[in-house]
Amino acid sequence: MSDYIVRATAAGAQIRAFAATTKGLVEAGRCAHNTSPVVSAGLGRLMTGGVMMGAMLKGEKDLLTLQISADGPVKGMTVTADSQGNVKGYAINPRVMLPPNGAGKLDVGGAVGKGMLRVVKDLGLKEPYVGQTALQTGEIAEDLTYYFATSEQVPSSVGLGVLMEKDNTVKQAGGFIVQLMPFTEDKVIAALERNLAAFSSVTKVLDEGKTPGEMLELLLKGLDLEIVDTMPAQFYCGCDKKRVERAIISIGKKEIKEMIFENKDIEVNCHFCNTSYRFSVKELKELLDKSR
Known part of the structure; x- marks a missing residue:
């Protein structure tokens, strides 16, 4: 199945949501940079978040850049996405090897460390929009959730996941972004919180064979989910x-x-x-x- 992004609304447009399957583009990034498993996971999460945030841009030539500068062994990562579903990215130190974290999973937070997340939106104006926040965990999803809440004042829930095979190829990758509009009712927020608490993980859901649309059905259960559109996503660099x-x-x-x-x-x-x-x-x- 090719990579793609689903855009949706729920609860009478009180919620907007995005979900994506990104196995192909994360694998393309892994192949391009020969990344280690933990860097494949970290860069894959950042590219997945970036390609969904790129889908939020309105203009055809608008560009989004996510930059992480941190003190962990990976040193930093940069991802650029456009509004057409194209994304590219790299890590400063792509071959970091670390033991699993306490939960027995790839230690993305340990590889990234403490530092800053910088979000640059080039919307064709004289000056680009720049937002900057401190990394919360280095695990990427929590850091983007914090960025949305503090820099854009949009309450959001971000889920990102990359599941690796034993041969270091990408088995599953994808994510979601669910955002509340300013007029969201308390009962809608409460229902969403229950759904989020019951949700397992992005990679588990994808590994069960569910689509991004079905992922949103779980996240927005009982909230009148309406799929607005889908768009293809890919790892693409326009250099020549x-x-x-x-x-x-x-x-x-x-x-x-x-x-x-x-x-x-x-x-x-x-x-x-x-x-x-x-x-x-x-x-x-x-x-x-x-x-x-």
């Missing part, structure tokens, strides 16, 4: 050699001349998809001419 050429030209003539003087090919690596682009001395001379 032409873009890298423009980036090299932008660094200036002096730096390009220094590269040429060394008389060696250079290799430029894309952080997000780990693709490498090689430029010969001849190509660098052509770029120098274009920079004039």
Whole structure:
């Protein structure tokens, strides 16, 4: 089954909700960066949260970036998503290995550590919107829940999960975001809280064969769930050699001349998809001419 996001409302639009299955895009990220199991889980959760938050954007060219800077061994992670269901991401230290946590699960919180979550929304205005909050657990879902409550003043519940196979491939991945509108009635909140308390986990539900829509049926049971639409999701990086050429030209003539003087090919690596682009001395001379 391909990755996709479901958008929904419930309780007469007092609740808005998103749910996603993201096994393919998390596996694509794992393959691109050769991440360890704990980093696959952490980056996978952040990409899953990011792709659903990207689906909240209105404009076709709007972009969302989630940046974690922390003191754990992974050092930090960055994810970028658009409004079309495309997401990409990387971890600074992708091969961190840690023993399981006290619950016998991958210790994402230990790998991430303490630090900050930064959310940047480029909505095509003069200045992007930037929100920043302290990480609460480093487990990602709780950190995004806290961000929504403090930076956007939107009471939310975020669930994210990545289940790994023993061979380090991704078995299941997905998540949900459920948000309350300002006029939500107390009885609706109470019903939602009961449903959340009874909900097992994202990966357990997906591993049972349930779809994102069925996940929302559990979360919003008795609250008149209405699926608004679905959209595909994928790991996608729009980098290509032409873009890298423009980036090299932008660094200036002096730096390009220094590269040429060394008389060696250079290799430029894309952080997000780990693709490498090689430029010969001849190509660098052509770029120098274009920079004039």
